[in-house]
Amino acid sequence: xxxxxxxxxxxxxxxxxxxxxxxxxxxxxxxxxxxxxxxxxxxxxxxxxxxxxxxxxxxxxxxxxxxxxxxxxxxxxxxxxxxxxxxxxxxxxxxxxxxxxxxxxxxxxxxxxxxxxxxxxxxxxxxxxxxxxxxxxxxxxxxxxxxxxxxxxxxxxxxxxxxxxxxxxxxxxxxxxxxxxxxxxxxxxxxxxxxxxxxxxxxxxxxxxxxxxxxxxxxxxxxxxxxxxxxxxxxxxxxxxxxxxxxxxxxxxxxxxxxxxxxxxxxxxxxxx
Numbered sequence: 001x002x003x004x005x006x007x008x009x010x011x012x013x014x015x016x017x018x019x020x021x022x023x024x025x026x027x028x029x030x031x032x033x034x035x036x037x038x039x040x041x042x043x044x045x046x047x048x049x050x051x052x053x054x055x056x057x058x059x060x061x062x063x064x065x066x067x068x069x070x071x072x073x074x075x076x077x078x079x080x081x082x083x084x085x086x087x088x089x090x091x092x093x094x095x096x097x098x099x100x101x102x103x104x105x106x107x108x109x110x111x112x113x114x115x116x117x118x119x120x121x122x123x124x125x126x127x128x129x130x131x132x133x134x135x136x137x138x139x140x141x142x143x144x145x146x147x148x149x150x151x152x153x154x155x156x157x158x159x160x161x162x163x164x165x166x167x168x169x170x171x172x173x174x175x176x177x178x179x180x181x182x183x184x185x186x187x188x189x190x191x192x193x194x195x196x197x198x199x200x201x202x203x204x205x206x207x208x209x210x211x212x213x214x215x216x217x218x219x220x221x222x223x224x225x226x227x228x229x230x231x232x233x234x235x236x237x238x239x240x241x242x243x244x245x246x247x248x249x250x251x252x253x254x255x256x257x258x259x260x261x262x263x264x265x266x267x268x269x270x271x272x273x
Contacts, residue, residue: 040057
């Protein structure tokens with residue numbers, strides 16, 4: 001879930017403005033801006049599927065933005081269960097991109113490199129993305145597409161030498177929306193996404209769309225208290241038990257065998273700097 005929140009924040013952060021010529025001695029803003037965030041979530045859900053075996057995850061990231069619109073960032077989270085993807089207990093994302101004002105909104109084009117330090121071979125993969133964001137009345141809206149081209153880390157699992165080296169691609173389409181509730185520090189938020197990719201686990205458990213294709217969604221609210229944001233959200237997918245059964249035990253919680261793609265209420269506490 002936190003990934004959705006962070007992706008939305010990155011897209012909606014305005015570009016640094018040039019200083020106005022007021023005739024005074026006000027110094028222009030620096031060409032680079034550094035920002036970051038840290039969060040604690042009750043379950044790390046990536047596109048609706050738990051990457052932390054339904055357990056707590058500590059997450060954080062930092063972004064460096066140039067006045068031109070170019071930016072680079074890194075983001076990390078602990079993992080557990082199926083989300084370890086071959087043995088790692090950490091996900092480290094490296095992101096680079098460019099944001100530019102477009103009409104009344106913003107277009108954001110970039111690439112995310114997903115890494116799992118300490119994990120097995122054939123787990124890291126790259127995923128380019130395009131996001132467009134803007135406002136409609138009191139609502140802030142975002143639409144995005146992420147396409148991971150064919151890579152061995154996203155291939156179907158097979159024990160045969162002929163097919164083990166095959167590669168697959170993955171498509172993810174999503175939309176986010178948020179709106180402040182007048183007179184309160186509360187913001188309502190929503191997310192809808194669609195994944196389409198390899199129908200099965202990859203060579204080391206990696207799969208962005210393990211059942212081939214599915215929908216995920218989120219409904220929640222954020223409550224701002226000073227620099228801290230408290231969040232609660234209902235997260236779910238349309239992955240049925242029948243679809244996930246053939247991926248067991250990889251696709252189940254190690255605690256009780258329940259599906260890691262089932263519905264859950266996720267709590268979060270985060271701070272930006």
